[in-house]
Amino acid sequence: MDTRDDRTGADRTGAVDELSDRDTPRALGPLGSRPGNGESGKRRAAAPRRGAADPVKALLHRHRELCERAVDPLEIAAGLEAHGVTDRTAARFRHRDVFSLAEELYARVPRGGEQGAEPEPLPVPRVRRDWVLLSLLPGVLGGATVAGLRLTHGHPRLLAAAVGILAVALATRAALRRGPLAGPPGTHAWRTAYGTRAWTLWLLGYALLGDGLLHAAATGGPDALPTGAPDGSWPTAVAPAVALTLACAPAAWCAHLLSAGARRRLAGSRGLEDFTAAAKPLLFGTFALFLGALTALLLVCGTVLHEPVAYPQTLALGALLLLARLLTVHGHRHAPAVALGAAAATEAVALALPLAGGLPGCAVLTAPVRTLLDAWGETAVPALACGTAALALLFHAGRTLTRASAHAPTEAPD
Template sequence: MPEGQGAPALRRQAAGDPVRQMMRAHGELLAGAVDEWEIAAGLEARGVTDGDARRLRQPDVFGLAAELLARAPRTVARLDGGPNRTERALLPRRTGLRHALPGAAAAVFPALRSPVLGAGLAVFVAVTAWAALRKGPLAVPRGGGAPWAYALLAYALYGPQAVTALSGRGPFDPAAQVPSFAALTLGLVPAACWAHWLAVRSRAQLAPSHSLADYADAVRPRLAVALAGHAAALAALLALLTPGGPLAGPAALGLLLFAARLLSGHGEPLPALAALRGAALAETCTLAVAPLGLPLPGTAPEALACGAAFLFLLPPTFRALSRPAPHHP
């Protein structure tokens, strides 16, 4: 064959290679990847499915990622021993202390009889809670639902007593809900522990998974365990700090905030924002209709609003967090 005739054939063969076309389309992803699991998460985040991989003559997204890594330039290095093998499943001590600070401060609130000291401590709790949620496993992207979350916490602290006073069924006692509020803020610690555990286990699951469906089947039970574990921790804290008191309202709020933090912290802020906003507005409407004398128990609006918002968040939470892309380091 003459020398010049082979070049067009080779070019046609390269142009018809779908994997090579994927390499050109996702060159930036391949250039920064260190293993096939990072490539698989990046492809899935860009909308590549197992069906797309099969059309490229690969078994699934993970197989396509392995093929892309094998063809990538040798500057892309594979990590020995799998991804995140050395990552600790336990929450770092400094992060745990930062999340424990707001709850510890709120727990001493009932001992302060001075209104000035009480108001100062309330400000301190708000500031330390904001600082705790800026970084770490419960961090939320900017522009998220932080104002709505604070509105829900403010209702948890003063709302039930306000409903009782506005409906004429009793006086307004600003310290009545402090123990349950302290339990909620102390719940930041188990929430951070469960969120960190879920993130570590979900990233570790990338290595043994063979498809997106395989990965989702392994991660969904772990997400359910994290939600159930946090619910159990909240129930224990509420039972300890508010013996005989209502559990449904504060527990529903704690689960709602936990699910919203998980969802927005893993790149899905819109459903979390909608759920927090809806619950806060529903509680505001409760305060508006309380003077009409409706028979509303103080904690019932919180339980109904936050419980409904949490149920609204469950499907998108399981759908989003059972994909590998949200757990990309």
């Protein structure tokens, strides 16, 4: 028997095994017989993979919608990766990696009468004046609100606080609808679930009022409402709140750097593993850049407002909010919602236990929180809650935001 023909059939079988039988029917010779030895077998071995046993053709049929709407082979590569196709899988289709397989799929789809036309590179996000100005607006309004609180007293102060908080909220919402914090056009990534918005508002409110309320609850209070002054019976952490509003600008810039850098690395990569290796330093570098900018803003706000600044809890909260936003922008919304909800629930329990301890026979409930406060103070609660959630999201982002499918204009991964 011709051993060369046997090797050819084995190689073909290894490629076809990756697909289902209905997608890749076995090749038959004339009149339904198998290819025989001799000249017919040689012609069969030398023929290109375009027949019924062509695995790439079956793969194209399975992902035809993805291949037809793609404007670049990189979109197909990212889409295949999102469907579980790896470089090892591409090797079974006789390609060195997913990128090479995507190029063949892209070339096989006719486009306006020109098959295999030279593709254009993925567009790199540009800096736009509108989102730059909108990212600065929350910080400007936050500073104006603090100035109004310092210049007013009594009922005018409460009115200034209410108007200022509303203005900052609307400005932040506008910043999340434009630019890199809003995601690609048409994805509506700024639209988050009501639960996620509630957890975020709770965490920001706790950063402003939580430490003072926890201290008052642990000492038998609170006896009065907050006055907006740092030296009141219910202290208000104004400096961290202003720093977080000012941090909207560096957050937008870091998101832009991540998106633009990932697109450039995606265009220059020849494999999924190559892109992941190049994207991880980019992700962690932009994350560290944001933490450095937030640290500088905390230092400036504390110095200008003459207030103590709790760096650990504010940095943990800022890191948590940034990672949650980045994951949401790139299509991963479940993990941010869980992390934000867990951090908010932890803070709520820490507040509820001392308040419930004031009831008859419930003094034992205050023991865990009191032990934590005696050891590290009120700032330990938000630092641990937000820090743990931020570390979990950082680990998740290291696995998801370093994939090609997270940065190409394809469907959301989840």
